[in-house]
Amino acid sequence: DTAVSQTPKYLVTQMGNDKSIKCEQNLGHDTMYWYKQDSKKFLKIMFSYNNKELIINETVPNRFSPKSPDKAHLNLHINSLELGDSAVYFCASSHRARGTDTQYFGPGTRLTVL
Amino acid sequence: DAKTTQPPSMDCAEGRAANLPCNHSTISGNEYVYWYRQIHSQGPQYIIHGLKNNETNEMASLIITEDRKSSTLILPHATLRDTAVYYCIVRLRVYSGGGADGLTFGKGTHLIIQP
Numbered sequence: 001d002t003a004v005s006q007t008p009k010y011l012v013t014q015m016g017n018d019k020s021i022k023c024e025q026n027l028g029h030d031t032m033y034w035y036k037q038d039s040k041k042f043l044k045i046m047f048s049y050n051n052k053e054l055i056i057n058e059t060v061p062n063r064f065s066p067k068s069p070d071k072a073h074l075n076l077h078i079n080s081l082e083l084g085d086s087a088v089y090f091c092a093s094s095h096r097a098r099g100t101d102t103q104y105f106g107p108g109t110r111l112t113v114l
Numbered sequence: 115d116a117k118t119t120q121p122p123s124m125d126c127a128e129g130r131a132a133n134l135p136c137n138h139s140t141i142s143g144n145e146y147v148y149w150y151r152q153i154h155s156q157g158p159q160y161i162i163h164g165l166k167n168n169e170t171n172e173m174a175s176l177i178i179t180e181d182r183k184s185s186t187l188i189l190p191h192a193t194l195r196d197t198a199v200y201y202c203i204v205r206l207r208v209y210s211g212g213g214a215d216g217l218t219f220g221k222g223t224h225l226i227i228q229p
Contacts, residue, residue, distance in 0.1 A: 004157075033216050041199070043158065045216030055215050090157050092216075101146070101205050103217060105157030 003027050004106040006091050012112045013081060021076045021109045023091030032074035033092040033103065034066060043090070049074050050096060078111075086113045118202045123224040132189040134223050136202030139183040144207045147178060149187045150217070151198040158201070158219075161187065165207075197227045 004025045013019050025032065031050040037043045047066045048055040054066065063079045078085060091106040119137040126132040138147065148163040162169055162176045164185070169176045175188040189196055201222040 035216070042221075043152075043217075043219040045218070048216045057216075092157075099207075101148070101207075102160050102163065103150075103158075104160065108155075108157050 004091055004093055004104050006089075006106040006109050008109060009107065010110050010112075012114065014114055015081055015083060017081050018077070018079045019081060019111070020078070021089055021091075021111070023074050023076070023106060024072055025091075025093040025104070025106075026072065027093055027095070027104060029093035029095040029104075030071060031094050031096045032068070033094075034074065034076050035090040035092065035105075037088045037090065037108070039087070046089075047074075047076075081113045083113050086111055118204055118220055120200070120202050120220065120223045122221060123226065125226050125228055126189075126192050128194060128227050128229050129191055132192040132196065132225055132227070134187040134189075134200050134202075134225060135184065136187070137184045138202070138204045141182050141204050142206075145204045146207060147176065147182075147185050148203045148205055148217075149174070149176065149200060150203065150219075151196075151200045152222075153195070153198040161200075163205075192225075192227045194227050194229060197225060199224050 007022045033048050034046040035043050036046050045057050046060045065077045066074055068074045088108045088110050090108045092103040094103045146163050146165050149161040150158045152158045162171055162174050164176045178185045199222040201219050
């Protein structure tokens with residue numbers, strides 16, 4: 001059983017479009033995250049979401065917005081896509097209520113903006 | 115979270131122990147040392163973490179110096195599948211208010227296992 005899953009695995013789209021990436025975790029965790037890995041392979045936190053508390057990395061453009069329909073899902077919506085948004089996006093989860101910070105990552109979504 | 119320093123790359127022969135060092139000289143008493151790795155094109159994978167005692171699990175061992183200013187991740191019998199980028203990350207304990215803001219990844223160590 002996949003612990004953290006993401007769809008789609010690949011996403012190719014035109015500049016200016018709006019797209020979403022879905023993330024689901026079946027671990028019963030209470031905190032979910034989105035990370036971006038650019039072409040230079042640097043991994044950076046974008047959002048952290050725990051019990052309706054959203055922590056946003058200040059460098060993330062407001063075209064990006066996470067939406068959590070329930071505790072098992074944290075989807076990433078991107079408006080007006082730009083060339084620089086091309087990257088691999090990883091979702092992750094952890095269970096902070098247990099006092100642990102161990103994060104489990106999804107397989108990633110490779111976004112290409114043309 | 116405290117800053118960490120790792121060598122950019124290392125080689126290790128298959129079947130030998132791979133020892134990956136990490137310096138974290140500004141670590142505080144409330145901060146854990148975590149290790150993750152990222153195999154090419156995959157999501158990062160948790161390996162192990164510790165506070166001050168040495169730790170071992172089915173994947174690796176973590177040796178933390180007595181002054182906690184450095185640590186070593188040991189893969190006891192490296193295989194080709196262990197070729198990956200290994201990240202050493204220092205994190206504030208959740209019970210001390212840490213963990214809410216996601217992991218800060220550095221450049222890591224690219225470990226290459228040679229056949």
